[in-house]
Amino acid sequence: MTIKDIARLAGVSPGTVDRILHKRGGVSKDAEKKVLEIIEQVGGFTPNVIARNLVLNKVYQIAVLMPLFNAESPFWQYPKEGVLKAIEEVSSYGMKVNISYFDEFDVETYKKALDEILKDKNLDGIIIAPHFTRETLDRKSQLEALNIPYVFMNVPLTGLNNISFVGQDSFGSGRLAAKLFHISQNTRKPRIIVVEVLEDFENYYGLDQRVKGFISFFADHPSYFKIDKLRVPNKNSQVFYQLLEESLKMYDDIGGMFFPSNALTKAGKYFDMHQIKLDMVVGYDMTEENKEYMNKGIFTFLICQEPFQQGYKSIKLMFEHLIYGKKLNRVYHSPIQILAKENLEYYID
Structure with a gap:
């Protein structure tokens, strides 16, 4: 939004808007009231804030780094849509947002994209989905050297030293998943398989925290369940299905499986093809494919986290911090929502 835009909407000259913003006088009360009302309507900015940015012609440069949405990562469609919606809303107020993407199963693409962002000395803020633990921690000094806020x-x-986090409590959601098994008690088969995807699973911080939360619940609540882990590759579907099949054949007492990653969808396809229905299958996120498998009774519960809002809120918080100087909370947690077949159609992100 420029001075000319405000003048056009108010039906006054740009010079009049400038005098009002800088309190130089010589403007009718009616014109001043109209201009200030328009400033309020177009985003709730105080005159001092919008004046500062209009006069300085300041454009804040923001970099966003997030996983690429594709068939292997359908979840990321929704945070991306949230980011794009927020960009649409803030782009007129002095923020330019550039999005970079990486393959969430390829650490090299993450390193390359993050290193490119860290080379940019003109940035005013960064928003990162820090998927890979070691590679992000290794770049802590570079992030700090930029001396800009990052979320x-x-x-x-x-x-x-990120100024804020927007997303789900991964550890807590893992404990909730375990509690669903614990309170359901709808299986006499005691073995639960936790399916960990990727050979270097511990480097995926959010996923690893889900598993640790799951295990911690059963450590605090002893039961007849036996917890085993199955580690499988996600990229190679053939190997994924082979290991899943071997696990199902190896044990005849599998009561359920917990999928802390989007491998849940791939498993759903396998279960559907082979008409396999376990007593309990719990995993994450309401994608179209997961919705289909839920309706078929293949999945028991989905844990959701408002992914659109994660993307949208991350941009808006950075905007408020830079434009208003708003001090952000350390954490903005997404809700931990439980979906079953019975309430699936009512879910709205």
Whole structure:
């Protein structure tokens, strides 16, 4: 939004708007009231804030780094839509946002994209989905050297000086998943398989926290359940299905499976093809495919986290921090929502 835009909407000259913003006088009360009302309507800015940015012609440069939305990562469609919606709303007020993407199953793409962002000395803020633990921590000094605010989205990585985090409590959601098994008690088969995807699973902070939360619940609530882990690759579907099949054949007492990652969808496809229905299957996120498997009775519960809002809120918080100087909360947690077949159609992100 420029001085000319405000003048056009108010039906006055740009010079009149400038005098009002800088309190130089010589303007009718009616014109001043109209201009200030328009400033309020177009975003709730105080005159001092919008004046500062209009006069200085300041454009804040923001970099966003997030996983690429594709068939392997359908979840990321929704944070991306949230980011794009927020960009649409703030772009007129002195913020330019550039989005970079990485493959969430390829650490090299993450390193390359993050290193490119860290080279940019003109940035005023960064928003990162810090998917890979070691590679992010290794770049802590470079992040700090930029001396600009940065926000984490979706992954609650600790050990850095990000000004805020927007996303789900991964550890807490893992405990909730375990409690669903614990209170349902609808299986006499005692074995629960926790399916960890990727060979270097511990480097995926958010996913690893979900598993640790799951295990911690059963440590605090002893039961007849036996917890085993199955580690499988996500990229190679054939190997994924082979290991899943071997696990199902190896044990005849599997009561359920917990999927802390989007491998849940791939497992749903396998279960559907082979007409396999376990007593309990719990995983994450309401994508179209997961909705289909839920309706078929293949999945028991989905844990959701308002992904659109994660993307949207990350941009808006950075905007408020830079434009208004608003001090952000350390954490903005997404709700931990439980979906079953019975309430699936009522879910709105």
